[in-house]
Amino acid sequence: MTNNGEEDREGGASLTISMLQSGDELTSKNGITYKIVKLLGSGGQGEVYEVITSNGCLYALKWYHAHMNTKNQKEIIEKLVEDGKPDERFLWPIDQIESSKTFGYIMDLRPSAYKSIVDLMKRRVEPSFRELCTAGFNLADCFQKLHSLGYSYCDISFGNAFLNAENGEVLICDNDNVIVNGMTNSSVQGTLGFMAPEIVIGEKGPSAETDLFSLAILLFYMFMLHHPLEGAQEASIKCFDAVAKQRVYGQNPVFIWHPEDKCNRPISGYQDNAIIYWGIYPKFIKELFILAFTEGITNPKRRIVENQWKRAFIQLRDRIIICPICGAETFYQDNSSFGASNICWNCNKNIETPPLLKIGNNLIILNRDTVVFEHHLYNDFNLSDRVAKVSQHPAYANKWGLKNVSQKDWLFTKPDGSAVTVKPGKNVPLICGTQINFGNIEGEIKRN
Amino acid sequence: MSEGFKRPGGEMASRPLHFIWLVDCSGSMMGEKIQSLNYAIRQTIPDMRSAADENPNAQLFIRAVKFSEGASWHIATPTPVDEFEWIDLEAEGLTDMGKAFELVSNQLQMPPMPERALPPVIVLLSDGQPTDEYRKSLEDLLNLPWGKKAIKIAIAIGSDADTTVLK
Numbered sequence: 001m002t003n004n005g006e007e008d009r010e011g012g013a014s015l016t017i018s019m020l021q022s023g024d025e026l027t028s029k030n031g032i033t034y035k036i037v038k039l040l041g042s043g044g045q046g047e048v049y050e051v052i053t054s055n056g057c058l059y060a061l062k063w064y065h066a067h068m069n070t071k072n073q074k075e076i077i078e079k080l081v082e083d084g085k086p087d088e089r090f091l092w093p094i095d096q097i098e099s100s101k102t103f104g105y106i107m108d109l110r111p112s113a114y115k116s117i118v119d120l121m122k123r124r125v126e127p128s129f130r131e132l133c134t135a136g137f138n139l140a141d142c143f144q145k146l147h148s149l150g151y152s153y154c155d156i157s158f159g160n161a162f163l164n165a166e167n168g169e170v171l172i173c174d175n176d177n178v179i180v181n182g183m184t185n186s187s188v189q190g191t192l193g194f195m196a197p198e199i200v201i202g203e204k205g206p207s208a209e210t211d212l213f214s215l216a217i218l219l220f221y222m223f224m225l226h227h228p229l230e231g232a233q234e235a236s237i238k239c240f241d242a243v244a245k246q247r248v249y250g251q252n253p254v255f256i257w258h259p260e261d262k263c264n265r266p267i268s269g270y271q272d273n274a275i276i277y278w279g280i281y282p283k284f285i286k287e288l289f290i291l292a293f294t295e296g297i298t299n300p301k302r303r304i305v306e307n308q309w310k311r312a313f314i315q316l317r318d319r320i321i322i323c324p325i326c327g328a329e330t331f332y333q334d335n336s337s338f339g340a341s342n343i344c345w346n347c348n349k350n351i352e353t354p355p356l357l358k359i360g361n362n363l364i365i366l367n368r369d370t371v372v373f374e375h376h377l378y379n380d381f382n383l384s385d386r387v388a389k390v391s392q393h394p395a396y397a398n399k400w401g402l403k404n405v406s407q408k409d410w411l412f413t414k415p416d417g418s419a420v421t422v423k424p425g426k427n428v429p430l431i432c433g434t435q436i437n438f439g440n441i442e443g444e445i446k447r448n
Numbered sequence: 449m450s451e452g453f454k455r456p457g458g459e460m461a462s463r464p465l466h467f468i469w470l471v472d473c474s475g476s477m478m479g480e481k482i483q484s485l486n487y488a489i490r491q492t493i494p495d496m497r498s499a500a501d502e503n504p505n506a507q508l509f510i511r512a513v514k515f516s517e518g519a520s521w522h523i524a525t526p527t528p529v530d531e532f533e534w535i536d537l538e539a540e541g542l543t544d545m546g547k548a549f550e551l552v553s554n555q556l557q558m559p560p561m562p563e564r565a566l567p568p569v570i571v572l573l574s575d576g577q578p579t580d581e582y583r584k585s586l587e588d589l590l591n592l593p594w595g596k597k598a599i600k601i602a603i604a605i606g607s608d609a610d611t612t613v614l615k
Contacts (some may be wrong), residue, residue: 040500042495042498083486116502118501118502118503119506120461121459121460121461121504122459122504123454123458126454126455126529128455129455132455156599158502158504159502193505221460221585225457226460226461227460230461235564238563238564238565238593239565239566239567239593239597240463240564240565240567241566241567241597270564271461272457272458272461273457273461277456278459280456297497329455330483334543346455346456424585436537
């Protein structure tokens with residue numbers, strides 16, 4: 001329910017009526033006239049409308065409730081408009097509009113292919129693990145961009161990020177809370193459940209450092225469909241009200257998979273997602289989450305930074321094995337304690353590990369559609385330029401190779417020690433023990 | 449992953465949130481007041497739906513009590529917000545507000561309330577002129593564990609409403 005200062009009153013009962021009506025025209029600071037098309041949504045701060053310019057371009061207008069019409073909020077928006085968007089992934093304030101009672105800003109419309117994280121939580125959108133890893137990478141990359149420009153976002157939560165389940169691309173919206181890091185003029189403290197413990201207990205305000213905690217929460221939700229601090233403690237609480245939330249998220253935050261303090265383990269039958277997903281992912285990503293919610297709680301300086309997440313999500317994506325029996329995506333586990341094979345979470349059958357390519361610390365499972373990027377050679381996060389791709393022999397369907405799709409010659413050393421040059425467009429057979437020199441970086445095709 | 453293959457697990461765990469309208473349809477509400485009330489409740493439904501839609505932590509269930517001469521469940525089943533439709537009320541008779549509190553108290557016992565939930569929300573819409581002895585019933589309601597935790601809102605209907613009772 002929204003409440004605003006401009007609503008009409010009819011018959012004595014206060015009604016929820018949108019502040020602007022279809023067809024209303026408003027002129028911006030930049031002198032552009034926008035006509036209201038329809039109301040898209042409303043929240044605590046204001047309403048969002050679809051608007052159209054005279055030349056037919058569609059945008060979104062956020063129109064604040066009168067109580068948000070403050071000098072501080074106006075200055076924040078003015079600065080963001082002036083600075084310009086960090087890149088196209090940010091639905092950033094690009095123009096301002098004022099009325100006698102309140103004000104608002106124009107931003108790009110979110111394309112319908114982008115779904116909210118709430119849709120992900122409610123299983124209304126179902127990306128593959130592969131696209132989820134890509135989305136995790138992109139999300140960390142967006143906030144890294146924002147932080148590197150000196151901003152803090154202040155309210156990372158379910159409603160602010162959108163993802164395209166088809167390709168893992170993300171959009172960041174609600175950028176009107178963004179402030180210069182270190183300033184204390186944010187109009188929000190964050191969303192309970194995502195806020196860093198030091199904000200929950202009232203010690204600090206939002207900053208880039210507290211953003212990192214909220215980002216870790218959001219990523220945990222995306223990959224585990226559960227909150228990292230909601231274990232036995234939450235399950236034992238009958239009424240999960242503001243006081244109880246203060247305790248779980250602020251006064252006594254204990255990670256559900258804390259390696260030593262096991263008091264807050266998730267409860268089977270009530271917090272099942274937490275248990276199911278923890279069993280699926282490889283050790284290295286779990287260790288990163290453990291750090292995020294142990295040291296990351298007690299020492300804000302030790303929070304996981306975006307580069308760590310980005311590297312981890314590429315590694316996680318590289319370790320996906322498609323189960324040859326049921327087709328589910330499962331993850332390659334290092335030094336499996338059960339021997340050489342991995343077990344599919346879906347069909348419970350042993351999966352013979354496909355050949356894998358090891359380049360330095362990068363380990364890439366060679367599935368039928370695997371692509372090797374520049375990042376795998378240079379650890380530079382370049383996931384645009386391709387180096388190699390798995391390809392099928394044109395005459396023998398059961399023969400697979402690694403095709404050179406780079407501009408450079410490779411040197412391929414067979415298991416018997418003989419060496420052959422591999423020109424761009426040519427293939428190396430997927431034989432274990434094969435060494436490939438990609439130019440100045442060595443890789444090896446292995447089985448385990 | 450083959451087409452349509454899902455990742456494991458289910459929806460994110462959530463708790464029920466019980467929302468109860470307590471609606472005065474006594475004689476003093478006759479005319480524009482009851483019409484305005486029906487209209488106001490109907491107006492809130494889309495907003496409640498979209499708020500629930502954006503909140504994966506809660507499953508929102510709505511029901512309603514009406515009170516005039518006596519009190520009864522106007523919409524008795526806790527109805528998921530997506531399926532909830534408001535049925536218009538007519539006004540006549542006395543203002544047995546205390547009876548309405550008793551009905552709500554019966555529903556806030558455990559059971560039928562689940563052990564784990566979000567704080568229930570009780571919204572009273574009235575012109576605030578109860579004709580029965582409502583204080584004892586209100587006190588009983590507020591002494592229940594879920595009654596204590598409930599978020600209680602009273603909305604005055606009409607410019608002549610007695611707001612001291614609603615406080």
